[in-house]
Amino acid sequence: MPPEPLARAQFPDGFLFGAATAAYQIEGSSFGGAGPCHWDSFAATPGNVVRAENGARACDHYHRWEADLDLMQAANLDAYRFSTSWARVMPDGVNVNPEGIDFYDRLVDGMLSRGLQPFQTLYHWDLPSALADHGGWTNRDTCHRFADYAEVITRRIGDRVASVATINEPWCVAWLSHFIGAHAPGLRDIRATARAMHHVLLAHGLAVGRLRGMGQPNLGIVLNFDHAAPASDAPEDHAAAGRYDAIFNRWFIEGITRQTYPEEVLAGLGPHMPANWQDDMALIGQKLDWLGVNYYTRHLHADAPGTPWPSLRDVAGDRPRTQMGWEIYPEGLQGFLTRLSRNHVGQMPIYVTENGMANPDRVEDGQVTDAVREDFLFSHLAATRAAIAEGANVKGFFYWSLLDNYEWAEGYEKRFGLVHVDFDTLARVPKSSYHALARALARNT
Numbered sequence: 001m002p003p004e005p006l007a008r009a010q011f012p013d014g015f016l017f018g019a020a021t022a023a024y025q026i027e028g029s030s031f032g033g034a035g036p037c038h039w040d041s042f043a044a045t046p047g048n049v050v051r052a053e054n055g056a057r058a059c060d061h062y063h064r065w066e067a068d069l070d071l072m073q074a075a076n077l078d079a080y081r082f083s084t085s086w087a088r089v090m091p092d093g094v095n096v097n098p099e100g101i102d103f104y105d106r107l108v109d110g111m112l113s114r115g116l117q118p119f120q121t122l123y124h125w126d127l128p129s130a131l132a133d134h135g136g137w138t139n140r141d142t143c144h145r146f147a148d149y150a151e152v153i154t155r156r157i158g159d160r161v162a163s164v165a166t167i168n169e170p171w172c173v174a175w176l177s178h179f180i181g182a183h184a185p186g187l188r189d190i191r192a193t194a195r196a197m198h199h200v201l202l203a204h205g206l207a208v209g210r211l212r213g214m215g216q217p218n219l220g221i222v223l224n225f226d227h228a229a230p231a232s233d234a235p236e237d238h239a240a241a242g243r244y245d246a247i248f249n250r251w252f253i254e255g256i257t258r259q260t261y262p263e264e265v266l267a268g269l270g271p272h273m274p275a276n277w278q279d280d281m282a283l284i285g286q287k288l289d290w291l292g293v294n295y296y297t298r299h300l301h302a303d304a305p306g307t308p309w310p311s312l313r314d315v316a317g318d319r320p321r322t323q324m325g326w327e328i329y330p331e332g333l334q335g336f337l338t339r340l341s342r343n344h345v346g347q348m349p350i351y352v353t354e355n356g357m358a359n360p361d362r363v364e365d366g367q368v369t370d371a372v373r374e375d376f377l378f379s380h381l382a383a384t385r386a387a388i389a390e391g392a393n394v395k396g397f398f399y400w401s402l403l404d405n406y407e408w409a410e411g412y413e414k415r416f417g418l419v420h421v422d423f424d425t426l427a428r429v430p431k432s433s434y435h436a437l438a439r440a441l442a443r444n445t
């Protein structure tokens with residue numbers, strides 16, 4: 001049975017509904033004086049990205065941002081989660097590009113004039129190549145450069161943003177990109193991984209310290225969570241799921257809320273950690289104002305004896321899948337919101353900062369019908385509501401994504417948008433999910 005469309009009135013007063021995007025995925029990095037970032041070189045390397053596509057033009061949001069903001073206003077959204085591009089603001093990682101900060105200044109004013117609260121993310125993966133040349137996230141110095149960038153952009157737009165997140169999805173920044181090698185910089189090296197796992201949180205801590213010192217309110221971080229289930233009842237598979245859970249779902253939140261890292265992960269990464277990492281934990285564990293939760297799917301794990309740590313093997317589950325091949329599992333969202341509130345953040349506000357699905361949507365007779373996305377969206381909104389009923393202090397939900405866009409290693413192949421984008425003409429066509437959401441959010445007058 002498809003879920004009933006929920007309406008705004010079924011959520012607590014003041015609950016925010018929004019859409020999310022990220023700079024490199026929509027703006028067009030070849031415009032406006034942005035510098036090269038590590039995704040440009042990763043994409044230019046054969047075999048990394050579908051059709052070697054990059055974000056040079058993307059959705060051309062850099063020139064079409066007003067129409068894109070209009071789309072969100074017309075969908076009755078309350079907030080927009082966007083990211084500012086480090087490589088646009090500081091093309092060489094050090095010097096400021098005035099055109100870049102002017103762009104974000106206009107963009108934020110454009111949100112406010114349309115009644116959209118600006119939820120800014122500082123780092124959604126566009127590391128300036130100049131910093132990548134010095135080792136990127138494996139180099140501690142990158143963390144200090146990040147705090148400088150945070151200060152520069154906040155001096156310009158901090159007076160008008162509703163909230164600031166430091167890092168988007170540290171697991172992707174560190175593990176996916178340095179251990180699995182699926183995202184830029186495409187390393188597969190345990191020592192680089194250990195360093196990135198720590199430095200990405202150190203960068204967060206340094207930026208929080210810098211912005212607090214400037215009096216900037218409402219600071220948070222966006223973590224991603226992946227429901228980890230054992231592939232069988234065997235104790236070895238339970239332990240395997242536990243190792244995955246510790247790497248993906250515990251390392252970052254425990255670093256931030258407990259100033260420790262899980263033993264199960266240090267068992268593998270410990271020998272490769274930067275010297276005296278323990279001394280950074282107080283900085284990493286500074287108090288925050290809110291937590292962002294990105295949630296998409298679950299994975300089943302089996303023990304893989306005879307392979308190096310973490311000795312894991314993925315096993316296919318039996319749920320329907322999205323175009324990404326990800327199982328649809330809304331219970332996992334409810335589970336994480338409840339678990340995080342009980343075990344980690346208490347009544348500190350939580351936002352679902354990303355949730356969505358890819359689907360091979362097509363325009364037919366000028367329309368896009370994506371009923372499967374409507375079901376996905378409303379079942380995850382229902383899961384959010386169930387977590388609120390269980391006591392989680394969830395304050396908002398951002399759908400990923402407003403537009404079909406550059407889906408990283410998947411290029412333009414995977415469509416996550418509420419709005420269809422034709423990547424030849426760049427025409428936007430709101431999908432049926434967009435219209436369903438707009439109806440659900442209409443305010444009764």
Ligand code: FCB
Pocket residue numbers: 022025168169172224294354400407408416
């Ligand atoms: C998340 C990313 C986002 C997008 C979605 C599908 O991991 O934060 O940029 O790629 O997945």
